[in-house]
Amino acid sequence: MRPLIAATATPEHPMPWGWLLAALALAAVGYAASCAWWPFTRCGRCEGRGRFTRADSKVWRPCRRCKGSGARLRVGRRVWNRFARVRQAGR
Numbered sequence: 001m002r003p004l005i006a007a008t009a010t011p012e013h014p015m016p017w018g019w020l021l022a023a024l025a026l027a028a029v030g031y032a033a034s035c036a037w038w039p040f041t042r043c044g045r046c047e048g049r050g051r052f053t054r055a056d057s058k059v060w061r062p063c064r065r066c067k068g069s070g071a072r073l074r075v076g077r078r079v080w081n082r083f084a085r086v087r088q089a090g091r
């Protein structure tokens with residue numbers, strides 16, 4: 001870490017790493033809160049429709065990725081769920 005700082009900043013004007021870390025931590029907390037409040041995101045494969053339709057839209061098949069719901073669990077929420085499961089298993 002040290003050589004990188006020395007290469008990018010002079011001793012008179014050190015990089016504000018403390019502020020950077022604080023901003024990152026704030027962003028992480030904000031993202032975690034967002035994932036707790038809004039656990040789902042639109043499925044990228046079917047664009048939230050949950051199905052694929054033919055051009056004339058008479059026939060369709062469900063999206064296998066989201067199982068036809070059109071919703072996907074957000075990455076942050078999936079991580080949270082894994083943590084929650086580990087905690088339960090440990091008890």
Ligand SMILES: [Zn+2]
Nearest residue numbers: 043046063066
């Ligand atoms: Zn889908």
